[in-house]
Amino acid sequence: MTRNRFVGLLLALAGFLPLAAQAQGAAGKAAVPVVARVAVASNFADAAKQLAAAYGKQSGHRIEVSAASTGKLYAQIRHGAPFDALLSADAETPRMLVEEGLADGDTLHDYAIGRLVLWSRDPARVKDGEALLRKGEVERLAIANPELAPYGAAARESLDYLRRWEELRPRLVLGENVGQATQFVVSGAAPLGLLPRSLVQEARKTHRGSGWEVPASWHAPIVQSAVLLKRGERNPAARGFLRYLQSPAAKQRIRAFGYD
Structure with a gap:
């Protein structure tokens, strides 16, 4: 090989190496990690944080979870809060955001179905939950703000179904969200609460308590939906996280947290 040809080959290789490095970075796991801010209904906050951590290990991206009541999150999104996706505690709110042009309808999907539980931190308080709700003495009852x-x-x-809403209304202890309502019962501020099964499951780790699952026929199904918001349309972390929620691994985790 002549000296000129050897020098030419070296120059060609020098030009190829940066391209090869770029290609390798593009093919790797999240060469440039991206952060996504996800608004999450309070009942699903703990589950969302664990799912976000699992997704982060898999993708290299980071999910920041902001939890509040669904109604409060809806108001924040409408007023321009910098969220990329919403995990709602209902199906109606994400649909409204799609209709209002604030979310991508193609990404709308149900990710969980919640259940309601009558629960007390007192192991002897809820012996016959149905009888207690139908005609029993209820001193104070914690629920999230309807x-x-x-x-x-x-x-x-559920209380309307039993025709006890008006009777028990003065005895209700309203939480801004289900997390606060659950805390009222855990702390003893309210002896009873109508709470998400997922949060009762968590509370039982420290207080065995007593509870009874409210029949699903007493209220409309608590279908929880997720959607990509307009701000997150170009955010690969937000899109990827919503896809991850539909994976078998994520569904198994969601069931373990007490959801159908």
Whole structure:
């Protein structure tokens, strides 16, 4: 090989190496990690954080979870809060955001179905849950605000079904969200609560308590839906996280947290 040809080959290789490095980075796992901010209904906050951590290990991206009642999150999104995706506690709110042009309808999907539980931290308090709700003495009952939280709306529907809403209304202890309502019962501020099964399952780790699952026929199904918001349309972390929620591994985790 002549000296000129050898020099030419070296120059060609020098030009090829940066391209090869770029290609390798593009093919790797999240060469440039991206952060996505996800608004999550309070009942699903703990589950979302664990799912976000699992997705982060798999993808290299980072998911930041902001939790509040669904009604509050809806108001924040409408006022321009910088969220990339929403995991709602109902199906109606994400659909409204799609209709209002604030979310991508192609990404709308159900990710969980919630259940309502009558629960007390007192192991002897709930012996016959149905009889207690139908005609028993209820001193104070904690629920999430029905105007802001779908689980609160389900609690009101259940009491309406039993024709006890107006009777028990003065004795209700309203939480801004289901997390606060659960805390009222855990702390003893309210002896009873109509709460998400997922949060009761968590509370039982420290307080065995006593509970009874409210029949699903007493209220509208608590279908929880997720959607990509307009701000997150070009965010690969947000899109990827919503896809991950539909994976078998994520569904198994969601069931373990107490959801159907």
